[in-house]
Amino acid sequence: xxxxxxxxxxxxxxxxxxxxxxxxxxxxxxxxxxxxxxxxxxxxxxxxxxxxxxxxxxxxxxxxxxxxxxxxxxxxxxxxxxxxxxxxxxxxxxxxxxxxxxxxxxxxxxxxxxxxxxxxxxxxxxxxxxxxxxxxxxxxxxxxxxxxxxxxxxxxxxxxxxxxxxxxxxxxxxxxxxxxxxxxxxxxxxxxxxxxxxxxxxxxxxxxxxxxxxxxxxxxxxxxxxxxxxxxxxxxxxxxxxxxxxxxxxxxxxxxxxxxxxxxxxxxxxxxxxxxxxxxxxxxxxxxxxxxxxxxxxxxxxxxxxxxxxxxxxxxxxxxxxxxxxxxxxxxxxxxxxx
Numbered sequence: 001x002x003x004x005x006x007x008x009x010x011x012x013x014x015x016x017x018x019x020x021x022x023x024x025x026x027x028x029x030x031x032x033x034x035x036x037x038x039x040x041x042x043x044x045x046x047x048x049x050x051x052x053x054x055x056x057x058x059x060x061x062x063x064x065x066x067x068x069x070x071x072x073x074x075x076x077x078x079x080x081x082x083x084x085x086x087x088x089x090x091x092x093x094x095x096x097x098x099x100x101x102x103x104x105x106x107x108x109x110x111x112x113x114x115x116x117x118x119x120x121x122x123x124x125x126x127x128x129x130x131x132x133x134x135x136x137x138x139x140x141x142x143x144x145x146x147x148x149x150x151x152x153x154x155x156x157x158x159x160x161x162x163x164x165x166x167x168x169x170x171x172x173x174x175x176x177x178x179x180x181x182x183x184x185x186x187x188x189x190x191x192x193x194x195x196x197x198x199x200x201x202x203x204x205x206x207x208x209x210x211x212x213x214x215x216x217x218x219x220x221x222x223x224x225x226x227x228x229x230x231x232x233x234x235x236x237x238x239x240x241x242x243x244x245x246x247x248x249x250x251x252x253x254x255x256x257x258x259x260x261x262x263x264x265x266x267x268x269x270x271x272x273x274x275x276x277x278x279x280x281x282x283x284x285x286x287x288x289x290x291x292x293x294x295x296x297x298x299x300x301x302x303x304x305x306x307x308x309x310x311x312x313x314x315x316x317x318x319x320x321x322x323x324x325x326x327x328x329x330x331x332x333x334x335x336x337x338x339x
Contacts, residue, residue: 001080001212003205004105006138007115008130012156012194013084014047014057016115017066019194020201022048028202029289031282034076036067051194070209072282078213083109106141111150111208114138114175118155118191121168131171142178142185150211151179151187152204155309159193164309166302176305179296186211187296189309200312207293210286217283220276224269231265234258 007013021044024033035041047057070078083105106112114134138151153172155164169176172189179187188207193199237243238258250257294308 001110003111004109005113011115018047119157119160158191224272227269234262
């Protein structure tokens, strides 16, 4: 799975990633995070430690890519790549290298994390978030989708915002509508804060990964059934006189026999079924943990979203958080939202 993170300079993307990595070194409802590269691990942990001391990372305009493993109960269950585009890529000309990379990644990604400075929105400073350019790029990518994706609108620095208002959400009306009418996009509005006060830190990533985990679970289930069906078909071909003739011919010619093909397909069915069962519990746990989020769906209006955001915002993140909300009152499985 590939995740793309976009947002203007100083919106808090790098701060979020480092804070998340630091938090998820402990178990969050049995989930934790591990960077594949040892240098990335050390760098992210140092950044997380600096942030807790009030030292925030300097912005850059270069694309960075990290490889992670989502772990569940101490085991790797889901590998993913996380591309971090800094603010410069949003405002550069479309023919620039960074802008081209961003657009291509947005078209091919499985999850988009769109970062916006909630404090700037509260002050009426929409321009500092470069929302017009960012929503244009993302909307363009959404029009060319072929596979389901998740899109989280992450509202940072909410510890500086007493309460969300209609005016703060109005710049997102276009992209919210695009999510509502799409059969391929699962979206949510997620307020977060980093630093000394940690609010909802794991939720954006776990929401983004949830669709990928569920899609993988569904594909493994189908693949296992397909292999088992194929095994039965090969076994049927091996029966009777015609099957005996085929066995003699295949053996004489050194070709794989029907029985051998059936055995191979059964082994593949068992292997994929075991992989499916290994991801089943993590998929259910993800849905259970992220059920407090304000999901974007048809029939909701601005007031509904405001109520959910303000409710989600007003609880400081706890490592033992088990709070529930209305995120999946409609959907028992995030993949159901695509149907």
